[in-house]
Amino acid sequence: MLASLKRNWSYLAITGVIAFFMLIPFDWFLGQYTTLMIFIGIYTIVTVGLCLLMGYTGQVSLGQAAFFGMGAYISAILSKTYGVNPWLAMLIAAIMTGAFAYIIGYPIFRLKGNYLAMATLGLGLIMWILFTELSQFTGGPDGMSGIPSLSIGGFVFDSSFRCYFLVWLFCLVVLLISQNIVRSRTGRALRAIHGSEAASESIGINVNQFKVKILTLSAVYASLAGSLFVHYLRFVSPQPFDFLASVKLVVMAVIGGLASVWGAIFGAGATRVLSDELLLRFGQWDIVVYGLILVLVMIFMPEGLFVKLKELYERFRFRYRRREAQP
Amino acid sequence: MSSAQFVQYLIAGITSGSVYALVGLGFTIIYAVSKIINFAQGEFVMLGGLLSFTLIHSAGLPLIPALILSVIVAAAIGAAMYLLAIRPAKKASVVSLIIITIGAATFIRGMAGQELTKAFVRSPSFSGEQSISFLGAHIDPQALWIIGAMVLVTIIVHLFLTYTMVGKALKACAINPVASSLVGINPKTMALIAFVLASALGGIGGIVLAPLTPMSYQSGVMLGLKGFVAAAIGGFASPIAAVFGGLLLGIVENFAVAANWGPFTSSYKDAIALVVLLLILLVRSGKLAEEERAG
Numbered sequence: 001m002l003a004s005l006k007r008n009w010s011y012l013a014i015t016g017v018i019a020f021f022m023l024i025p026f027d028w029f030l031g032q033y034t035t036l037m038i039f040i041g042i043y044t045i046v047t048v049g050l051c052l053l054m055g056y057t058g059q060v061s062l063g064q065a066a067f068f069g070m071g072a073y074i075s076a077i078l079s080k081t082y083g084v085n086p087w088l089a090m091l092i093a094a095i096m097t098g099a100f101a102y103i104i105g106y107p108i109f110r111l112k113g114n115y116l117a118m119a120t121l122g123l124g125l126i127m128w129i130l131f132t133e134l135s136q137f138t139g140g141p142d143g144m145s146g147i148p149s150l151s152i153g154g155f156v157f158d159s160s161f162r163c164y165f166l167v168w169l170f171c172l173v174v175l176l177i178s179q180n181i182v183r184s185r186t187g188r189a190l191r192a193i194h195g196s197e198a199a200s201e202s203i204g205i206n207v208n209q210f211k212v213k214i215l216t217l218s219a220v221y222a223s224l225a226g227s228l229f230v231h232y233l234r235f236v237s238p239q240p241f242d243f244l245a246s247v248k249l250v251v252m253a254v255i256g257g258l259a260s261v262w263g264a265i266f267g268a269g270a271t272r273v274l275s276d277e278l279l280l281r282f283g284q285w286d287i288v289v290y291g292l293i294l295v296l297v298m299i300f301m302p303e304g305l306f307v308k309l310k311e312l313y314e315r316f317r318f319r320y321r322r323r324e325a326q327p
Numbered sequence: 328m329s330s331a332q333f334v335q336y337l338i339a340g341i342t343s344g345s346v347y348a349l350v351g352l353g354f355t356i357i358y359a360v361s362k363i364i365n366f367a368q369g370e371f372v373m374l375g376g377l378l379s380f381t382l383i384h385s386a387g388l389p390l391i392p393a394l395i396l397s398v399i400v401a402a403a404i405g406a407a408m409y410l411l412a413i414r415p416a417k418k419a420s421v422v423s424l425i426i427i428t429i430g431a432a433t434f435i436r437g438m439a440g441q442e443l444t445k446a447f448v449r450s451p452s453f454s455g456e457q458s459i460s461f462l463g464a465h466i467d468p469q470a471l472w473i474i475g476a477m478v479l480v481t482i483i484v485h486l487f488l489t490y491t492m493v494g495k496a497l498k499a500c501a502i503n504p505v506a507s508s509l510v511g512i513n514p515k516t517m518a519l520i521a522f523v524l525a526s527a528l529g530g531i532g533g534i535v536l537a538p539l540t541p542m543s544y545q546s547g548v549m550l551g552l553k554g555f556v557a558a559a560i561g562g563f564a565s566p567i568a569a570v571f572g573g574l575l576l577g578i579v580e581n582f583a584v585a586a587n588w589g590p591f592t593s594s595y596k597d598a599i600a601l602v603v604l605l606l607i608l609l610v611r612s613g614k615l616a617e618e619e620r621a622g
Binding site for chain 2: 107254286293
């Protein structure tokens with residue numbers, strides 16, 4: 001009983017954390033920080049995908065905001081311009097974005113390292129140019145407003161308070177799915193690919209197929225997050241999906257600890273709090289701080305801030321226990 | 328297309344291509360010596376442009392000292408970037424180095440936005456605004472400065488690499504860092520020199536471009552990417568190849584816009600370079616993968 005509990009501690013912990021976040025707004029938190037918490041939830045969903053791709057599989061994406069934006073725009077255009085049900089729009093957006101990722105995955109993963117990074121950067125910028133220039137569909141740089149909210153029956157998710165639960169429910173599902181993947185055969189295959197592609201291939205792992213699948217999954221996550229984003233804000237413009245947005249997503253993944261499903265909440269949370277709450281008062285210093293974070297974390301703790309903190313905690317606990325054992 | 332238009336687009340292409348060439352040259356030199364792709368390369372072009380503007384307008388310096396100082400500052404920032412961000416990450420993986428240079432680029436961009444200017448700025452032309460007629464085309468004299476600067480710099484870099492001791496050491500380090508360290512060439516010093524050289528080249532690109540095209544602190548990303556395309560067309564093989572890659576990209580870009588084909592109007596100009604980037608990477612992917620394995 002205890003052993004199985006221990007094995008499942010992370011499931012319990014995830015559920016606990018989410019339950020905590022879901023119950024928080026009932027308290028004083030309500031009203032002040034609901035919007036911030038919604039954004040943290042949305043960005044956590046995108047970051048988890050990026051962590052799976054970058055941390056576990058070792059593949060860089062500097063264009064993740066493109067998938068986020070595709071989800072947002074497809075959802076927005078379908079539901080507003082064509083009057084499609086928002087849930088259906090969300091589903092179609094996820095399928096289309098996933099299919100796009102799957103199709104580009106095979107050619108793009110013929111590249112590695114630096115070239116892969118450049119190619120994903122290029123793809124991200126192309127999508128951004130399309131969001132801005134296809135103004136007859138997207139509303140151009142001014143964006144489009146009046147996007148319908150999500151609703152179930154007569155219950156419309158039109159307030160921050162209602163959206164809060166919806167977003168964190170999605171977040172919970174995404175985290176649980178990712179946790180399962182990481183602990184499954186697939187997760188081990190991904191880590192093997194990160195370790196050595198040649199070795200993985202020699203033990204029968206279809207390296208390219210795994211990479212493409214995980215890219216597709218991360219794109220679907222990003223697309224879902226994008227749909228939630230626009231149906232919550234009811235407005236969309238190209239700005240949240242530019243190159244800097246992709247860099248911010250990398251910052252979130254890096255703070256969270258690249259190879260950590262968990263850290264995604266921490267990374268997204270820390271980054272959003274940093275830019276929405278702390279740095280806003282000092283003008284646009286957030287870009288400078290993000291740059292510093294990327295450089296410092298990569299130099300001193302390439303496995304990520306969250307993972308490093310966890311490691312320090314474990315070491316501390318270990319030492320403490322040993323001292324306890326020999327009185 | 329009339330012949331005058333043809334000349335007009337050709338010269339516009341060579342002009343923007345010259346800037347890409349300078350950036351591509353920087354990419355190639357750093358990559359050859361240290362096997363690092365410096366994602367901050369474009370930021371130095373932006374720095375060159377904004378620094379020269381600020382020095383001329385806010386500090387009131389005359390043109391020549393302002394330009395020289397801008398290049399020196401850009402080169403110093405390049406050196407600082409290598410010493411503070413790249414060198415401490417001793418045994419970093421490729422992924423870590425990519426994130427580090429992206430971080431440095433983001434930092435530089437943010438600082439430029441905070442400390443220099445947030446607006447789009449255009450420096451004064453080096454030699455007046457009066458356009459020159461040439462074979463029926465109207466050419467901005469600044470275009471000639473840009474092309475001239477590129478040709479001159481390329482020749483100087485070539486002479487430097489071929490005839491000076493430091494240049495030869497750089498080349499040796501690019502060919503085999505282990506063997507060159509055996510004969511007393513320190514690969515770390517060489518990497519530092521490569522970063523300084525590349526950022527100075529970017530800075531020069533920026534100061535000659537700023538009077539022709541308005542620039543902002545966000546201009547670096549696209550310029551860096553196009554410089555990378557230039558270097559990739561040249562296969563990261565030789566500096567001269569990168570220069571031709573840059574010129575080719577500039578010409579292709581301008582003629583693609585000139586063709587005004589279907590929905591592809593001038594607003595898609597940047598997308599053309601990106602498509603060229605993806606095509607080149609994919610066509611050359613086999614060879615690039617091999618290089619990566621060897622390197």
